[in-house]
Amino acid sequence: MPWVSTRPGPSSSIRISATSARPRITCTRRRFWSRTYPRSESSGAGQVFSTVKLWRSLNLRLRHLRLLWSARRDSAAALRARGGRRILVLCHGNIYRSPFVEQRLRALLDDRWEIRSAGFHHRTGRSSAADYVAMARDYGVDLSGHRSRQVDCREIESADLVVIMDRRNHDELCALCPQTRGKIVWIGFGLRDGLPEVPDPWGQPAARTKAILARLNRATEALAGHLSGP
Numbered sequence: 187m188p189w190v191s192t193r194p195g196p197s198s199s200i201r202i203s204a205t206s207a208r209p210r211i212t213c214t215r216r217r218f219w220s221r222t223y224p225r226s227e228s229s230g231a232g233q234v235f236s237t238v239k240l241w242r243s244l245n246l247r248l249r250h251l252r253l254l255w256s257a258r259r260d261s262a263a264a265l266r267a268r269g270g271r272r273i274l275v276l277c278h279g280n281i282y283r284s285p286f287v288e289q290r291l292r293a294l295l296d297d298r299w300e301i302r303s304a305g306f307h308h309r310t311g312r313s314s315a316a317d318y319v320a321m322a323r324d325y326g327v328d329l330s331g332h333r334s335r336q337v338d339c340r341e342i343e344s345a346d347l348v349v350i351m352d353r354r355n356h357d358e359l360c361a362l363c364p365q366t367r368g369k370i371v372w373i374g375f376g377l378r379d380g381l382p383e384v385p386d387p388w389g390q391p392a393a394r395t396k397a398i399l400a401r402l403n404r405a406t407e408a409l410a411g412h413l414s415g416p
Contacts, residue, residue, distance in 0.1 A: 250353045257382040261375035264347060264368060265412055272300045273413075274345035276355055280305025280334040281314045282387050283351045286399070287373065287406050289327045294410035302345075304337035306358040318387065321396060325403050339363040347371050349409070352383040374401070376408030 273291065277284035280303060288303035295301070312334040314322075319329045342348060342363040349371045350356055360367060374382040384402045387395040 253353055253356060254381055254383070257372040258375045261371045261382070264371050267368060268346045270346040271298050272344065272346045273302070273349060274337070274342060274347070275301065275303040275349045276337060276359065277303075277305055277351045278354060278358070278386060279307040279312070279388065280336075281312050281332070282318060283373075283384060283402055285314065285329055285332045286322055286325075286327055286402060287349065289329070290325065290403065290406040291410060293326060294407065295413060299413070302341075304335040304341065306337060306355070306362070307334065308336060310334055310336050317392060318395065318399075321399055325399070337362070342366050342369075345369060349373055352385060371409070373409065374405045376412055377401070377405050
């Protein structure tokens, strides 16, 4: 029965639907938390699983904040402790950031340095995007002949310094070769504006990619300045 009650009026009757929505009034605090962490519609095991996913996400964010907080200090310590001049530059795919940094460091440093780049992506032999190759030429970097490589733990262990781009690279590196934590240098540790990392330009619009490339170049020049010092 869709209608449950009627209320007589002076000239007509007003029907009240049992299924009509009643306005929900919540306080400001409750409304904020319900939007920030919406309650799961599932119950039982599904709700427990959602809670576990939430806590894992929060723990990952907190761990990354600690990493970024100590990135400059740890990078400076790695530079002081280096025992040679072999530099390995890493990013996820080895088609955007790491090959650019590799070539820029070769141009900025003398011939005593041995510089290579690689990535964690399982697909090898990939080339850089044509528009990115054109942008890199503005900095004297020719990526037209570059092909991606996948890094392994032996190559990481043989390096004196391992330059990474962001927190994802840090996680991938430590999962592959955890004993090399003391060699890690964050590419942006020498920059005082923003975070000590440079994001991946993959899939970004041209304007955003140009901005990332400009920051990557400034970070590489700052790193070269530290490496050229006494």
